[in-house]
Amino acid sequence: MTAADKILKKALVGSGIDSRQWSAVQAGLRDRAFFSATVEDVRVLGAFRDAAARLAAGETDPSSARIAMRDALAAAGYRPPDAEDQGPGGIRNLMNERRLDLILKTNVQQARGWAQFMEGTTPGALLAYPAQRLVRVRQRRMPRDWTARWKEAGDAVGWQGACRDEFVALKLSPIWIELSRFGTPYPPFDFNSGMGVEDVGKRKARELGLLEDGGGDGKTSSPSAPQGSVAQAAPVVPSFNANLQATVEGIRGDSDEGQFLTRTFGDQIDIRNGVVKWKGELIQDVLAGRAKRAEFGECSRAFMEKAAAGGISPETVQAFSGRKISFSHQFFVEHGGKHLDPNEPYDHLVPEEFELLPALWRSPDRVLPIRDPNRVQAELDTLDGGKLVAVIDCRNGLKSIQKRKAPGGIT
Amino acid sequence: MLRLTVKVTLADLLPPDNVLAEAGARGVSNLIVRHLRARPANRRGFPSSGYWADAAESVSVKPGSGNSAAVEISKEGVALHYEGGTVRPDAGGKALAIPLDASVYGKKPSEWSGFRRGDEPSDDDVLSVFWPKNSAHGFLKERDTGNLLYLLVPSVTIRADRSVLPEDGELLDAAQEGIMEAVA
Numbered sequence: 370m371t372a373a374d375k376i377l378k379k380a381l382v383g384s385g386i387d388s389r390q391w392s393a394v395q396a397g398l399r400d401r402a403f404f405s406a407t408v409e410d411v412r413v414l415g416a417f418r419d420a421a422a423r424l425a426a427g428e429t430d431p432s433s434a435r436i437a438m439r440d441a442l443a444a445a446g447y448r449p450p451d452a453e454d455q456g457p458g459g460i461r462n463l464m465n466e467r468r469l470d471l472i473l474k475t476n477v478q479q480a481r482g483w484a485q486f487m488e489g490t491t492p493g494a495l496l497a498y499p500a501q502r503l504v505r506v507r508q509r510r511m512p513r514d515w516t517a518r519w520k521e522a523g524d525a526v527g528w529q530g531a532c533r534d535e536f537v538a539l540k541l542s543p544i545w546i547e548l549s550r551f552g553t554p555y556p557p558f559d560f561n562s563g564m565g566v567e568d569v570g571k572r573k574a575r576e577l578g579l580l581e582d583g584g585g586d587g588k589t590s591s592p593s594a595p596q597g598s599v600a601q602a603a604p605v606v607p608s609f610n611a612n613l614q615a616t617v618e619g620i621r622g623d624s625d626e627g628q629f630l631t632r633t634f635g636d637q638i639d640i641r642n643g644v645v646k647w648k649g650e651l652i653q654d655v656l657a658g659r660a661k662r663a664e665f666g667e668c669s670r671a672f673m674e675k676a677a678a679g680g681i682s683p684e685t686v687q688a689f690s691g692r693k694i695s696f697s698h699q700f701f702v703e704h705g706g707k708h709l710d711p712n713e714p715y716d717h718l719v720p721e722e723f724e725l726l727p728a729l730w731r732s733p734d735r736v737l738p739i740r741d742p743n744r745v746q747a748e749l750d751t752l753d754g755g756k757l758v759a760v761i762d763c764r765n766g767l768k769s770i771q772k773r774k775a776p777g778g779i780t
Numbered sequence: 781m782l783r784l785t786v787k788v789t790l791a792d793l794l795p796p797d798n799v800l801a802e803a804g805a806r807g808v809s810n811l812i813v814r815h816l817r818a819r820p821a822n823r824r825g826f827p828s829s830g831y832w833a834d835a836a837e838s839v840s841v842k843p844g845s846g847n848s849a850a851v852e853i854s855k856e857g858v859a860l861h862y863e864g865g866t867v868r869p870d871a872g873g874k875a876l877a878i879p880l881d882a883s884v885y886g887k888k889p890s891e892w893s894g895f896r897r898g899d900e901p902s903d904d905d906v907l908s909v910f911w912p913k914n915s916a917h918g919f920l921k922e923r924d925t926g927n928l929l930y931l932l933v934p935s936v937t938i939r940a941d942r943s944v945l946p947e948d949g950e951l952l953d954a955a956q957e958g959i960m961e962a963v964a
Binding site: 371372373425426427428429430431432433435436439466477478481482484485488489491492493494496497498506507508565567568570571572 | 813959
């Protein structure tokens with residue numbers, strides 16, 4: 370999987386929480402979410418994710434990516450905050466160049482860091498280069514104290530597979546995860562840190578006492594190494610992946626953690642049988658055939674208010690109360706548009722657009738009556754001028770979902 | 781061309797072996813990363829945008845069949861620098877804009893308010909066009925100060941720069957170094 374694929378696989382998660390609150394969300398969930406602090410509109414996040422993926426693939430430049438992101442914000446009707454401390458130059462202003470760069474750089478660097486880490490830990494790469502060195506790759510005016518952070522991280526993991534005297538450790542040492550603000554064993558290790566890694570070969574790793582003579586898989590360290598300088602290194606790659614999964618397993622919906630996630634992310638999160646997933650992941654699983662069905666939460670107050678405002682009868686509106694809907698890919702491949710007006714220019718949805726389904730169910734732009742009094746037509750405007758149109762039955766749930774082309778026929 | 785690819789094939793050196801191919805390709809990848817990180821920042825002395833550091837981060841190894849692998853650089857413009865070529869405006873564009881001032885380095889004119897393709901000129905625009913009569917070049921200047929921010933040209937020809945990548949001999953040495961580390 371490329372860095373761009375890694376970005377596109379992230380589920381869109383809109384939320385009003387800030388970066389400090391996001392850091393309280395477990396690494397395993399954060400790693401699989403595309404988000405930006407205080408951005409709630411998943412349509413905007415979808416455009417941001419697309420821009421970041423294109424940048425990671427080398428298909429666009431940072432300036433063009435920022436322009437695409439600002440276009441998405443403008444299309445979504447975004448208005449920058451006007452308080453003095455949040456003005457045009459402020460990082461809270463989503464139109465601000467620094468804020469957009471931060472979103473792009475953090476996502477692209479994390480995805481590339483992940484890709485390089487995975488490539489650097491294949492059997493051949495690990496055999497030749499079992500260790501890596503923390504190095505500065507970009508100059509910063511106010512660099513962080515990495516010596517102190519290295520010591521703190523090393524102390525926290527008992528210096529397993531890590532040098533005290535140099536910023537070198539086995540790639541599989543737990544020091545890397547401990548060093549990272551994001552809980553990942555690859556760079557970036559903090560926002561705008563300017564730090565990266567470079568491979569260290571087997572011979573140098575032995576010289577530093579990180580490997581036994583003859584050892585080369587990066588999982589062992591020398592018992593004859595200077596006292597206290599290294600310790601047995603635990604294999605981190607399997608445990609890193611297992612850890613990401615473990616952090617999102619074993620969580621009950623009624624636990625403090627489960628309640629925090631549900632309170633914060635509402636129906637964007639799915640906690641079932643102790644496994645936590647983003648709804649966007651479930652949709653991707655359904656589209657890929659890994660799951661049969663994704664279920665969305667109870668009908669929202671916003672949906673019912675829009676239905677009432679759209680002229681739906683009070684009885685039908687009331688019938689939606691407590692109603693849940695679900696989505697199965699096969700059904701929509703076969704029946705996608707059959708409930709919609711054949712004279713209108715509708716298209717099948719592209720995979721990314723299916724991820725807007727929860728938003729359409731949670732906060733549609735319009736809910737309109739159709740001929741069948743038990744059914745409504747819910748609409749969500751897309752940022753390209755088109756709209757997603759779903760027919761929903763108050764007794765049987767979702768009947769169809771299509772994309773209506775933008776005026777002029779371009780979607 | 782979006783990606784620059786260096787193919788590492790060990791066919792003449794060793795029997796097919798994925799592990800050694802990975803080690804050799806990693807050696808090449810490491811050399812290219814170091815090489816790109818060490819490239820000087822822009823010649824005009826503008827604050828660095830980190831272009832080459834970004835390029836170094838985009839280096840990836842793609843496994844090939846048998847004992848081969850490819851090292852790719854997925855960064856816009858790197859292949860153009862290496863191969864050379866002439867850049868012209870996109871369809872509908874009239875000119876390319878070359879930054880003349882550090883404040884606009886790495887920033888397209890259309891990032892400025894009111895200066896998007898198809899926009900009608902307005903008094904609120906931050907930039908205005910200045911194109912001397914019979915000149916092949918024009919300028920974009922800041923409306924308030926009159927500072928010339930961009931040079932406008934119909935096309936730009938970039939000469940091939942083979943120094944974007946290490947020399948072939950260095951790449952071969954790096955592949956061998958990776959293999960030697962693996963068997964050490």
